[in-house]
Amino acid sequence: SNLLRLCPVSTWSGKMDPHVHFDQLLHQLLAENNEIRKAADSAYESLPTSCRLNGLTTSLCSSSDSQIRQLSAVLLRRIASIVMSEHDEGQKVDASLLNALKEVLLTQIQTDEDQGVRRKLSDAIAEWARCSQDLEVPWPEVLTFLFESATSESATLNLCSLRILNSCPGIFGEQEARYRPVVKQILWKAMTKEKDDVQRMAVQTWASFVNSLEDYQNKVQFAELIPTALQIIEKSAVDQVDDEPLKSFIELAENSPKVLRLFVPQCLDLMLKISGTSELADSWRHLGFEFVVSLAEEVPPLIRKHQKYISPIIQQALAFMVDLDNDLDAWNNEENADEEDSDSSAIVGETSLDRLCCALGGKAVLTHVTPAISQMILHGDWRYRHAGLMALSAIGEGCHTQMEALLAQLLSGVLPFLSDPHPRVRYACCQAIGQMSVDFSPSFQKKFHSEVVPRLVGVLDDATNRVVAHASAAIVNFVEGCPKKILLPYLNALLAKLQVLLGKKLQDFVDKGSKEVLEQVMTTLATVADGAEEEFIPYYDYFMPGLKDLLKHLHGNEQEGTLKGRTIECISLIGLGVGKEKFFEDASDVMDLLMKTQTSDAGKQDDVLASYLIQAWARMCKILGKDFLPYLPVVMPPILAAAKVEPEVAVFDEDENDVNNEWECITLADQTKFGIKTASLEDKSTAFQLLVCYARDVGEEFVSYLDEVAPLMVNHLKFILHEGVRTAAADSLPYLLTCVKSKGPVFLQQLWATFWPKLIECMRTEPDKDVLVSFFQSLCACVEIVEDGVDGEVMGAITRILHDRLQEHFKSENDIKEKRKDEDYDEGVEEDLAMEGETNELVLNQVSDVLHALFKIHREGVLPYFNQ
Numbered sequence: 001s002n003l004l005r006l007c008p009v010s011t012w013s014g015k016m017d018p019h020v021h022f023d024q025l026l027h028q029l030l031a032e033n034n035e036i037r038k039a040a041d042s043a044y045e046s047l048p049t050s051c052r053l054n055g056l057t058t059s060l061c062s063s064s065d066s067q068i069r070q071l072s073a074v075l076l077r078r079i080a081s082i083v084m085s086e087h088d089e090g091q092k093v094d095a096s097l098l099n100a101l102k103e104v105l106l107t108q109i110q111t112d113e114d115q116g117v118r119r120k121l122s123d124a125i126a127e128w129a130r131c132s133q134d135l136e137v138p139w140p141e142v143l144t145f146l147f148e149s150a151t152s153e154s155a156t157l158n159l160c161s162l163r164i165l166n167s168c169p170g171i172f173g174e175q176e177a178r179y180r181p182v183v184k185q186i187l188w189k190a191m192t193k194e195k196d197d198v199q200r201m202a203v204q205t206w207a208s209f210v211n212s213l214e215d216y217q218n219k220v221q222f223a224e225l226i227p228t229a230l231q232i233i234e235k236s237a238v239d240q241v242d243d244e245p246l247k248s249f250i251e252l253a254e255n256s257p258k259v260l261r262l263f264v265p266q267c268l269d270l271m272l273k274i275s276g277t278s279e280l281a282d283s284w285r286h287l288g289f290e291f292v293v294s295l296a297e298e299v300p301p302l303i304r305k306h307q308k309y310i311s312p313i314i315q316q317a318l319a320f321m322v323d324l325d326n327d328l329d330a331w332n333n334e335e336n337a338d339e340e341d342s343d344s345s346a347i348v349g350e351t352s353l354d355r356l357c358c359a360l361g362g363k364a365v366l367t368h369v370t371p372a373i374s375q376m377i378l379h380g381d382w383r384y385r386h387a388g389l390m391a392l393s394a395i396g397e398g399c400h401t402q403m404e405a406l407l408a409q410l411l412s413g414v415l416p417f418l419s420d421p422h423p424r425v426r427y428a429c430c431q432a433i434g435q436m437s438v439d440f441s442p443s444f445q446k447k448f449h450s451e452v453v454p455r456l457v458g459v460l461d462d463a464t465n466r467v468v469a470h471a472s473a474a475i476v477n478f479v480e481g482c483p484k485k486i487l488l489p490y491l492n493a494l495l496a497k498l499q500v501l502l503g504k505k506l507q508d509f510v511d512k513g514s515k516e517v518l519e520q521v522m523t524t525l526a527t528v529a530d531g532a533e534e535e536f537i538p539y540y541d542y543f544m545p546g547l548k549d550l551l552k553h554l555h556g557n558e559q560e561g562t563l564k565g566r567t568i569e570c571i572s573l574i575g576l577g578v579g580k581e582k583f584f585e586d587a588s589d590v591m592d593l594l595m596k597t598q599t600s601d602a603g604k605q606d607d608v609l610a611s612y613l614i615q616a617w618a619r620m621c622k623i624l625g626k627d628f629l630p631y632l633p634v635v636m637p638p639i640l641a642a643a644k645v646e647p648e649v650a651v652f653d654e655d656e657n658d659v660n661n662e663w664e665c666i667t668l669a670d671q672t673k674f675g676i677k678t679a680s681l682e683d684k685s686t687a688f689q690l691l692v693c694y695a696r697d698v699g700e701e702f703v704s705y706l707d708e709v710a711p712l713m714v715n716h717l718k719f720i721l722h723e724g725v726r727t728a729a730a731d732s733l734p735y736l737l738t739c740v741k742s743k744g745p746v747f748l749q750q751l752w753a754t755f756w757p758k759l760i761e762c763m764r765t766e767p768d769k770d771v772l773v774s775f776f777q778s779l780c781a782c783v784e785i786v787e788d789g790v791d792g793e794v795m796g797a798i799t800r801i802l803h804d805r806l807q808e809h810f811k812s813e814n815d816i817k818e819k820r821k822d823e824d825y826d827e828g829v830e831e832d833l834a835m836e837g838e839t840n841e842l843v844l845n846q847v848s849d850v851l852h853a854l855f856k857i858h859r860e861g862v863l864p865y866f867n868q
Contacts, residue, residue: 320349357398441481565612
């Protein structure tokens, strides 16, 4: 029959019965032995799609092992995307085979007695329903099953139908409007059924279905189920069973927040109750608060309208921040001190407070948070003082305007805690001062340098290493935003202290292998040298010999990679600060050491060292200019390799919860978890920025790399995963044109012909206005370089994009006016609209600049296009 039809036996290896062979293959896919599992995976992937479909279908029906049936269901779900891909390429799977598969799926989910198998079958059916829609192949039987199971007295079948609808809320396709009332009735019945697991699944499905609806009026039809959903979530929290309904409510707050408008008080009451119940597990409490913060971020006016909740929300964030471990030795000896536990209540509270302040604004928040902080920093318990100071550092960005007038008062209250008896409070005080240096730069530095710098320098003598390191980091924050003339009077004392500290910590490194403070001191010295520039010359000879010697003896392995990287950073920033004339006597030695690191440590470097090295090469290029040319053949390959790396993208199973922090994940409407590895993206962006530096600093000699770099840049103008990559790609174009200009107008015109169509095409679709500004700046610079290269075709294309962007500007301005009429409009919204208007003005200014450049070069030749 079609149901069990198999591929010819010749497609299988050996003479074994293909049923037995495939069953063994599935067992091997579950093997604990990694080599067996990898070999089985390779064998499975090598089979034709139809063979896999047949084998999985057979195993699903006939295997007595529930693990094998679960695996078969999982693999049948995954293979759906392969069938879709092959269909798009013209390799269609036999329709009768697909029909047989669908029949098996719907039969097995009703008959299989294992709940785990049924759960996986629900996911598989949802995926095949989605694929059937994409392939425009009707599957009416799945809707019949959905409704019959949803109204069945069997709780098991209720769960199956809800899971399918949860995973594939768009299952109704064009008939959605017809079925919406029916779905609402099904969800209501499921939420009120006397089966807790059905109720919880109904809440998830309700949220998923509401999020899938495009029109707000359609979404709000389901809002009357919110009170019932909240009761189910509360019971789940009390029992601490299944947090998925609560998570689904967070997704609702993120994607369809206005649906909650009429029930904001009820939602906040419950979520604050969950957050504040100390008997609950931390994970539950954090999720409850995440709902509150997410709602505040998505619709801040709704929270601001319910002002009575702002104070308890802030109090809960602060309460989380007090939840600290008392083990001082463990804290001080933490190996990766910078890597805080993101799941700890203290970090959840701190990051939430920051997000709340940014979302709600200083006017709404500051009057609630400052009195609480004032009480906390005077508390006898160190944890409260620590939390108060960390809270002060967290609110600066969101409350910037309101706090600026209070800085003198705030700082006078903070500085004494640099001498607090508890080291973690001293640490938090350094954090607060460092963050204020960032948030209120440069006015903070101009007004308070005499109070801040001497006190921070004094903390470098602290007996606790982590406090010393953090004071050193706070000095970095202060110096980075400090005008040079303010820094200079403190230079002698600051560098004298750093010299002593550097010697002491170098000895600790030699004797004990302790390097955390040493690493931070390297960064502080580098920052001070960078800020002092040529004024660092008198101190140069005190530091450079020792730094070179240290670099010579450090290894590029995991243990010393960061220290070596920071030493490289320090040397290169000192060289950049003092300039080529002073640095030149050491440049050859330094370049040799960098070359040695690049070559002898190749393959042994950790990613951190490689990143430091790439950036140091760029600084050396800026220092040496054309003298850097001999090193380009060594420098360019790793940078080009980093620039060409394809980002790591993965699709995770819905139940994969152990995705680490290196992955940034988003959950799509169909519950697919899509992840991007952020570290590789940042490395790629850095590589692009460095290529811009080389093209700019090397000039026309960079032309030998043009054939490789130019296509790379043009092709990444549309790199949707990272704004920095797109910006750097645009920034490079004028420099690449400049470096080819010396070869003559023919070469210039050829390169320009490859640039302008792509650039203008991307300007038409670029969603980020800051990136769009960079595109306009690039276009303007290119027009000025190619001059007569802007012929009629190019002129027409440019003026059309200018016209289109002007129309978008007017539309955006009208949208701003309409938003001022919205029922949620308030002062906070006006601040956001004002910022949006400023961004619009930036784009408008760039349109003007391009027009100015065209008229300047082509004069009246622009008029026919302009008048259109």
